[in-house]
Amino acid sequence: MEPPPTSPTGVGAGCSVAAVVAPGTPDAESARRVSAGPCVALVDSDSLRIPLPVYGKTRKHFHTLCRLGRRDPCMARLAEGHVDAVATLTELGGPKVKPSERWGVPAAHPPGSGLTADGRSTDWRLTGVKPHCSGARTCTHALVTADTAQGSRLFAVHVGDRAVLAAPGTWQAAGLAGSDSLDVTFHNLPAELVGDVDGYGNLPAGNGRTP
Numbered sequence: 001m002e003p004p005p006t007s008p009t010g011v012g013a014g015c016s017v018a019a020v021v022a023p024g025t026p027d028a029e030s031a032r033r034v035s036a037g038p039c040v041a042l043v044d045s046d047s048l049r050i051p052l053p054v055y056g057k058t059r060k061h062f063h064t065l066c067r068l069g070r071r072d073p074c075m076a077r078l079a080e081g082h083v084d085a086v087a088t089l090t091e092l093g094g095p096k097v098k099p100s101e102r103w104g105v106p107a108a109h110p111p112g113s114g115l116t117a118d119g120r121s122t123d124w125r126l127t128g129v130k131p132h133c134s135g136a137r138t139c140t141h142a143l144v145t146a147d148t149a150q151g152s153r154l155f156a157v158h159v160g161d162r163a164v165l166a167a168p169g170t171w172q173a174a175g176l177a178g179s180d181s182l183d184v185t186f187h188n189l190p191a192e193l194v195g196d197v198d199g200y201g202n203l204p205a206g207n208g209r210t211p
Contacts (some may be wrong), residue, residue, distance in 0.1 A: 028161035031057050035074035035178030036138040043082060043102050050083045052090060074178030078135045081105050082096055090128060092195035093132075094143070094156055098175035104142045106184070109152065117146040117155060126155060126186040136166040145200060146191075153190060154200040155191035163189040 042048040050064045051057035064085070069076035085103035089095060095104060108131050115128040130144055142159050145152050157164075163186060170183040194200075 035072055036078060036135070037178065038072065039075050039078040039082075039135075040102065040138065042079065044101060045102050048079055048082060050079075052087045072178070074176055077176060077179040077181075078104075079137060081134050081139070085141075088143055088154075088200065089156070089194065092154065092199050094194035095192060097141075101141050102139045102165045104133065104135045104139040105141055105144075106130050107145045107154075109145050115144060115146040117153060117191060118146045119191075122193075124155060124191045126157065126189045126191045129185050131170070131182055131183045132181050133166070134179045134181040134186040136180050136184050138180060143194065143200075144191075148197075151197045152201060153197055155156065155196045156194050157186075157189055157191045159184070161189055163187040 039048075051060045053061040061083070065080055067078055068079050078092055081104035082102060084105045086097050088105065089097060110131065115126055115130045117124050117126050119125055126144070126146055128146070130146075133139075133142070133144075136159075138177055140158065142157055144157060145154055165185045165187070166182045167185065168182060
């Protein structure tokens, strides 16, 4: 996976370049950089501090995301993935997010073959395809759902690994081209188990899980 943009254009940048563009085109790549740059800057500067959507702070949590969305909906989509990951890891007791780590939560789980996990205890490996991974070339880590012999489970992964490959041009919603939501292929990728069977799916909407 290629490194994320390193020259942010400013947190207040708009998403006009990503309004309606065809996936896989130069305009789509420009849209990705316009939206990803400010999100990277927010995370790396530790400025993306949004209250966790628990303990009576859900309204403030969504209000903050709405303010980001008014600046740039694509950037807000990337930021939402990061803060959802922080909330989910806190709720389910996963690894602590470290400074400058950019997380996403690609948890789309359509019918049919997809991402599977094999292993037991602390030795898990992921293989297959995960669709609609927002921030596919911007995130450093992700929480992904995968099928296991016990059912759907949640895993934390380092997506900068060579065993992870994003497929340019797979996101069809041109209006959100800047969110860089690509299908991603995993090849025997090491993963850390987070929570119990169906633990992510059983989270209340807003408590880490996007409704």
